[in-house]
Amino acid sequence: MYEHYSYERLTQFTKDIFLFMGCSTADAEIATKVLLSADVRGIDSHGVARLAGYIRLWEAGRINATPDIRVVHETPSTAVVDGDAGLGLVVAPFAMQVAIDKAKNVGTGWVSVRNSNHFGIAGYHAMMALEHDMIGMAMTNASALVAPTFSIERMLGTNPIAVAIPASEQPPFVADFATTTAANGKLEIQQRKNEDVPIGWVQDKEGNDSTDAHALKHGGLMLPLGSDREHGSHKGYALGSIVDIFSAVLSGASYGPWAPPFPAYVPMPENMPGKGLGHFFGAMRVDAFRPAEDFKSHMDNWISRFRASTPAPGHENVLIPGDPERVMEAIRMKDGIPIPESLVHELNEIGKKFGVGL
Amino acid sequence: MYEHYSYERLTQFTKDIFLFMGCSTADAEIATKVLLSADVRGIDSHGVARLAGYIRLWEAGRINATPDIRVVHETPSTAVVDGDAGLGLVVAPFAMQVAIDKAKNVGTGWVSVRNSNHFGIAGYHAMMALEHDMIGMAMTNASALVAPTFSIERMLGTNPIAVAIPASEQPPFVADFATTTAANGKLEIQQRKNEDVPIGWVQDKEGNDSTDAHALKHGGLMLPLGSDREHGSHKGYALGSIVDIFSAVLSGASYGPWAPPFPAYVPMPENMPGKGLGHFFGAMRVDAFRPAEDFKSHMDNWISRFRASTPAPGHENVLIPGDPERVMEAIRMKDGIPIPESLVHELNEIGKKFGVGL
Numbered sequence: 001m002y003e004h005y006s007y008e009r010l011t012q013f014t015k016d017i018f019l020f021m022g023c024s025t026a027d028a029e030i031a032t033k034v035l036l037s038a039d040v041r042g043i044d045s046h047g048v049a050r051l052a053g054y055i056r057l058w059e060a061g062r063i064n065a066t067p068d069i070r071v072v073h074e075t076p077s078t079a080v081v082d083g084d085a086g087l088g089l090v091v092a093p094f095a096m097q098v099a100i101d102k103a104k105n106v107g108t109g110w111v112s113v114r115n116s117n118h119f120g121i122a123g124y125h126a127m128m129a130l131e132h133d134m135i136g137m138a139m140t141n142a143s144a145l146v147a148p149t150f151s152i153e154r155m156l157g158t159n160p161i162a163v164a165i166p167a168s169e170q171p172p173f174v175a176d177f178a179t180t181t182a183a184n185g186k187l188e189i190q191q192r193k194n195e196d197v198p199i200g201w202v203q204d205k206e207g208n209d210s211t212d213a214h215a216l217k218h219g220g221l222m223l224p225l226g227s228d229r230e231h232g233s234h235k236g237y238a239l240g241s242i243v244d245i246f247s248a249v250l251s252g253a254s255y256g257p258w259a260p261p262f263p264a265y266v267p268m269p270e271n272m273p274g275k276g277l278g279h280f281f282g283a284m285r286v287d288a289f290r291p292a293e294d295f296k297s298h299m300d301n302w303i304s305r306f307r308a309s310t311p312a313p314g315h316e317n318v319l320i321p322g323d324p325e326r327v328m329e330a331i332r333m334k335d336g337i338p339i340p341e342s343l344v345h346e347l348n349e350i351g352k353k354f355g356v357g358l
Numbered sequence: 359m360y361e362h363y364s365y366e367r368l369t370q371f372t373k374d375i376f377l378f379m380g381c382s383t384a385d386a387e388i389a390t391k392v393l394l395s396a397d398v399r400g401i402d403s404h405g406v407a408r409l410a411g412y413i414r415l416w417e418a419g420r421i422n423a424t425p426d427i428r429v430v431h432e433t434p435s436t437a438v439v440d441g442d443a444g445l446g447l448v449v450a451p452f453a454m455q456v457a458i459d460k461a462k463n464v465g466t467g468w469v470s471v472r473n474s475n476h477f478g479i480a481g482y483h484a485m486m487a488l489e490h491d492m493i494g495m496a497m498t499n500a501s502a503l504v505a506p507t508f509s510i511e512r513m514l515g516t517n518p519i520a521v522a523i524p525a526s527e528q529p530p531f532v533a534d535f536a537t538t539t540a541a542n543g544k545l546e547i548q549q550r551k552n553e554d555v556p557i558g559w560v561q562d563k564e565g566n567d568s569t570d571a572h573a574l575k576h577g578g579l580m581l582p583l584g585s586d587r588e589h590g591s592h593k594g595y596a597l598g599s600i601v602d603i604f605s606a607v608l609s610g611a612s613y614g615p616w617a618p619p620f621p622a623y624v625p626m627p628e629n630m631p632g633k634g635l636g637h638f639f640g641a642m643r644v645d646a647f648r649p650a651e652d653f654k655s656h657m658d659n660w661i662s663r664f665r666a667s668t669p670a671p672g673h674e675n676v677l678i679p680g681d682p683e684r685v686m687e688a689i690r691m692k693d694g695i696p697i698p699e700s701l702v703h704e705l706n707e708i709g710k711k712f713g714v715g716l
Contacts, residue, residue: 075465077435078646106464107433112647151676153668163600175596181589200589207670225590230556231539232583238533238679242521249656250647288436289470289608298607310511312565318509321596
């Protein structure tokens with residue numbers, strides 16, 4: 001069912017595709033690195049599986065392969081970046097670097113981005129801060145698939161939040177999660193297996209509970225983290241809203257139900273109130289609060305204490321956010337990245353079309 | 359079952375209690391305002407119902423009524439505040455004001471606080487930013503009652519997050535929520551009514567699902583937002599952890615299972631890695647990103663579009679975070695604040711003890 005490809009082989013292929021689209025070498029390299037960080041970390045929905053989607057957006061004229069990405073407004077600790085309709089995979093690292101540079105100067109940096117596109121996994125961008133002894137944050141709005149609590153209309157994307165926090169001896173704390181009960185990628189896994197999903201992930205278009213992994217194709221809705229009011233879905237709805245507002249209302253991107261859809265065949269919403277997709281990035285120097293060595297040794301203590309907390313019956317140990325992805329990365333860099341047959345076929349078709357060998 | 363007290367009457371009583379404890383007039387006034395903002399907004403667990411708890415902490419020598427609250431470290435956009443074991447109700451507005459002042463200068467301000475105590479409702483502090491056309495954020499760690507995903511040990515508090523965002527014609531967006539499936543106050547309501555709670559709010563001490571509203575008294579655990587792994591509890595666990603780290607590891611407060619317990623009869627944890635409880639505050643000038651009028655008119659558009667989204671069957675309309683509390687505030691400022699008989703009795707006992715009339 002799967003073929004294994006090395007990181008290097010997928011890198012060469014993906015980079016050649018971005019070069020074919022007209023990206024500069026530097027842009028093709030960073031876009032490839034960001035995209036493949038998903039495959040390597042086990043977030044299969046956001047890696048090469050999305051390459052065809054990016055190509056279709058480029059073919060539809062919605063992605064500019066040679067964007068003029070620039071800061072359009074700033075203060076010592078903030079900036080707004082206009083992505084000029086570039087690949088989010090390129091715009092996002094640019095904007096996160098602006099946040100990091102501002103943090104170097106005044107302690108923290110906060111950058112809201114408009115006129116961008118899908119930026120890969122949020123965790124990649126947040127983790128850029130780690131090597132600078134900074135806490136990194138990244139979030140983005142996305143195509144509307146999620147109904148607010150008490151609503152049956154698609155108003156929000158799965159709007160992920162990533163937070164990366166450095167430690168010393170311990171690996172960093174890296175949280176990266178959709179503000180829905182289940183990420184879209186989890187739905188896709190069940191779709192491929194033709195299996196049901198648990199109650200609480202989706203509803204049908206009338207707002208009834210559903211276990212249909214294909215519910216979205218029939219007009220259904222994703223549910224905010226918490227699933228229903230009794231279990232706190234108003235909190236997931238608030239979190240998704242905060243991501244939308246920080247990413248798009250602060251920057252002048254298109255928000256809520258007007259967020260540009262990722263599938264190129266879906267028409268753009270009418271009367272969009274802003275430009276493209278929005279992101280939000282933050283960087284905080286830990287030594288803007290206390291000496292970096294103090295902070296990182298207390299993070300070591302925090303992490304080891306939580307990892308040693310009493311496990312529930314049937315579990316060997318308690319995980320720290322980022323543990324599963326780090327374990328996966330070690331395995332896949334060694335053994336290669338498993339690509340399902342259907343995706344191998346799709347990538348080969350792309351390769352043929354653009355004269356690029358997989 | 360309830361007696362109604364006017365805001366003014368509860369204000370006078372509460373202020374007199376804080377004055378009796380030795381607070382300065384200014385501190386007694388701000389502590390009262392913060393505490394009663396919970397009663398007024400309908401968050402009954404965090405208002406005068408907690409007064410007895412604060413008094414017991416003061417009697418136990420854990421609250422300093424005349425603290426020397428000060429900035430101990432800073433950069434242009436950040437600060438660490440030491441609360442000198444003062445009332446969180448006083449320390450928190452001080453620290454939030456530091457964040458606001460920094461935002462005036464460099465666009466944003468971020469303040470982590472150590473050596474504090476319970477700070478009332480997070481929403482009050484976040485909302486301080488609104489009149490300055492800033493986005494406000496507030497969070498705090500708290501006594502450990504919550505088990506991480508896959509654990510049966512109490513490692514985190516209910517660690518709330520509040521975010522307040524200004525609009526123009528529309529009322530502001532104000533989210534204020536515990537990072538658990540249900541806030542502790544929700545449990546207390548079911549305890550008073552002697553009614554069960556839904557599956558997903560708590561577990562017994564062995565990690566079994568429980569509907570016992572009194573589960574915590576028997577060694578049980580609160581569950582992170584999401585309730586179980588399948589419904590995203592690892593996301594609630596990550597959120598509660600981020601609040602703990604920003605509030606306590608950044609500042610040098612006591613974190614995780616070492617957070618000082620609110621009930622004065624619970625002994626302090628051994629080997630505490632920091633001082634007191636921790637908070638984290640943020641303020642972002644909206645015009646550090648785009649002109650304030652642009653931002654606020656787009657927030658009006660955001661809010662009215664979400665409020666008009668198609669309601670689910672059985673619901674009249676979709677709510678914006680902050681709507682229920684604002685409606686409650688209007689009612690209670692007019693009709694008075696309903697206090698349950700048992701609490702009236704408790705407040706009268708306090709009044710007698712301190713020679714203060716309710």
